[in-house]
Amino acid sequence: MRKRLYTLTLFLLVVALAVGGCVQPEPIVPESAGESAASEAAPAAEAEAAAPETIVPGGVWTRATSADASILNPILSSDSASSDVITMLFPGLINxxxxxxxxxxQGAMAESWEVSEDGLVWTFHLRDGVTWSDGEPVDAYDFQxxxxxxASDLVETPRKSNVENIASIEVVDPLTLRVTFSTVKCDGLFDLGLGWLPSHRFAEDFSDIMTSAENEAPSVSAGPFRFQSWTRDDNTVLVxxxxxxxxxxxxxxxxxxxxxDPGTRLAQLQSGEVDVIPVxxxxxxxxxxxxxxxxxxFQDDGYSYIGLNLANPANPQPGRDEAGNLIPQDPHPILSDRAVRLAMAHALDYQTIIDNVYLGQGYPIAANVLPAIEWAHDDTLEPYAYDPELAQQILDEAGWVDSDGDGVREKDGQRLSLSLKTNAGNTTREDLGVLVQDQLNAIGFDIQFEAIDFGTLVDQLLGQTFDMVIIGWTGLGTDPNDDAFWSSxxxxxxxxxxxxxxxNPRVDELLEAGYSVPGCAPEDRAPIYKEIQQIIHDDIPYIFISGGVGNVGYNxxxxxxxxxxxxxxxxxxxxYDTSLQP
Structure with a gap:
């Protein structure tokens, strides 16, 4: 889905969890399972050979995942492992x-919709006859x-931005939903794609949302599977x-x-113990x-980058006060200097990284809007050229010099020493970290690289207590609005x-203008997003490494x-499992 639905997978952040000696779990087959239950499914996909006239149901699809889920509530989750389970259980308005x-x-609760001429009022017509697995209807009240x-103050959720522009939600009738936005928001439709809670399983006043047993053991489903069990750090089973x-x-x-462990995942795919892995x-x-x-x-909707903390990690502050005014940041002692960021951008050999670290599974990018969004992507921007001599010249001119001959530059008593972190267990990112460390140290940096566990990394990222991080975004979608990354x-x-x-006040202004263009015509929005790309390219808050290419291996x-x-x-x-077919 769109950016409002990206999870804090940060390109599949993984957690180093120990898995040992556990018996393979099995779904408990429902009593009504059998040919008659499965034979009502739609015809098999055209990409495969024609399915048999009668398909024998059965088999279990086992997914190897690098990290365990954290919570199974669609409005409280923020990680990809949780999202992967949630999408099989909870329906969404759109897909x-x-x-x-x-x-x-397709596959969504909204069968159709229309929007008012002013772009503020969206009316959705829902599918009739859809029920939760306990027989209760899935209807407009669940969305509302x-x-x-x-929006409730009782609920602490990373999804608050999904509702900040919604003026009202009206249930016209159980199958008709009207959502009114306070301002035109050209990507507003994508804010409405979160999974729905079964409202009949929670308190009307939302008082139990944060503590409900439903968060770890959902009792009903309206997706293709139902929850059966969850053994922390080991497995989750759906039926x-x-x-x-x-x-x-x-x-x-x-x-x-x-x-x-990636190697273990591959070995178990080859042995048939699991059916699918990220390759x-x-x-x-x-x-x-x-x-x-x-x-x-496939080319996925994301990219890898090195995030550079522009503020002092010892003194994190919000970007705005309660009145919405900018709060001047306590600057990072090193990375707030654009000359340092520019030198770093020229010190990295991006093509070598893509060829040797990503093994060709990537492509160079210059800014934040991917080429797949053709109308908004600025193809005139060039990635920073690999030029270590220029990088050293930039540092020299900015006053960062190695005055004592120890190989590390300094300025005004501040050594050019920085920590660089990524997620442990992702060998590609770990290899990239070593290469980045070597290439930056070669021009006078002292980079201390470390791969750490998922939870610690997320805490440091969101807490803004890091220097540099190798990470990525996925789930960026087809609209160029990515204000959650750049807006103060x-x-x-x-x-x-x-x-x-x-x-950047100008970027703040442009981001708001980009999603509120009357009529939302791409030709009117494109110049705004191209200006944003140019500014971000020049400011260098990220060092863009590669556009994403994904590979999935399966049985x-x-x-x-x-x-x-x-x-x-x-x-x-x-x-369906071909080994079960006659």
Whole structure:
């Protein structure tokens, strides 16, 4: 979905968790399971060979995941591991088209919608006959409850930005929903795509949202699967939802198996212990050489970067006060100097990084809007050229010199010493960190690189207590508005995604103008986003490393798959195990 739905996966941050000696769990097959239940599902995807006239249901799809979920509430989660489970249980108003990323009614609760001429009022017509797995209807009241819960002071959620521009939510009738925005917001539709809570399972006043047992053991589902069990740091087990409105899945269930180590994940894919893994660049050859495996490659909606904290990590401050006025930041003693950032940008060999670290699974980028958004992407911007001699000249001219001959530059008593961190367990990022450390140290930096666990890294990022981080964004979608990364409104220690404390009043102004253009015509919005890209390119709050290329390896015994770059699992209810077929 859009940026409002990106999770703080930060390009699949992983947590180093120990998994040892655990028996493979199994979904408990519902009593009503059988051919008759599964035979109502839609035809298998056209990308695969034609399915048998009668499909024998069964089999369990096991997903290797690098990190465990943290919570199973769609409005409280902020990590990809939780989101991967949540999307199988909770319905959304709209979805992203799996092949284009555009808003679609496919697989969503909204069957259709229309918008008023002024762009403020959106009316959604919901699907009739959809129920939660306990028989209660899924209707407009669930949406209203979910979004009012997000707005409630009783609920601490990273999704507050999804409701900040909503003036009202009206239930016209159980199958008709009217959402009014306070101002025109050209990407506002994407704010409405979060999973719905089953309102009948929570208190009307939202008082139990933060503490409900539903957060760890959802009792009902309106997705293709139902929750069965969750063993922390080991596995989560789902079983097919026989009442799923698109048709009960053929497979009996889905298991999320926590395997932090990439090599172990690959070995278990090859042995058949798991059915799917994210394939790291160095694993591609092994997957392609295995006749029992298939690989899906795609340009994903994200990028990798080095985030540079522009504020003092010893004194994090919000970007604005309660009245909305900018708060001047206590500057970072080193990274607030643009000359340092510019030198770093010229000191890195991006093509070598893409070729040797990402093994060709990436492409150079110059700014924050990806080429896939053709109308808004500024293709005249060039990535910073690899030029270590120029980088050293920039530092010399800025007064950063090695006066004592120890190999590390200093200025006014401040050594050019910085910490660089990333997530442990992602070998690609760890390899990148070593290379960045070497290339920056070669021009007079003292970079201390460390790969740390997921929880600690997230705490430091959101807390704004870091110097530099190798990380990434995914889930950026098809609209160029990414204000959560750059607006001073989201420079909020402890929760905001502008954790580099970037402040530029002109960018603030442009971001608000970009999503409030009357009529929202791309040709009117494009110049705004191109100016933003130019400013961010020049200010260098991020060093952009590579546009994202994803690879997924999976067991070839499964048929019916038709993955798209925006969704691998969009038709999961149609997948079937060929080894069970006559």
């Amino acid at each position: 992203a088209d799996p092949f284009t990323g555009a808003p679609t009614s 409850y979910t979004y009012q819960a997000i 097919r939802n026989e009442t799923y409105w698109e048709g009960a899945p053929y497979m009996e269930g889905m298991i999320y198996k926590v395997i932090p 790291q660049p160095e694993q591609i050859a092994a997957v392609d050489a295995d006749a029992n495996l298939k690989r899906y490659r 409104r989201f420079d909020t220690p402890g929760s905001g995604f502008n954790f580099v404390s970037y402040q 070839a015994k499964w048929a019916g798959l038709n993955p798209g770059p925006w969704s691998f699992y969009w038709n999961v209810h149609q997948w």
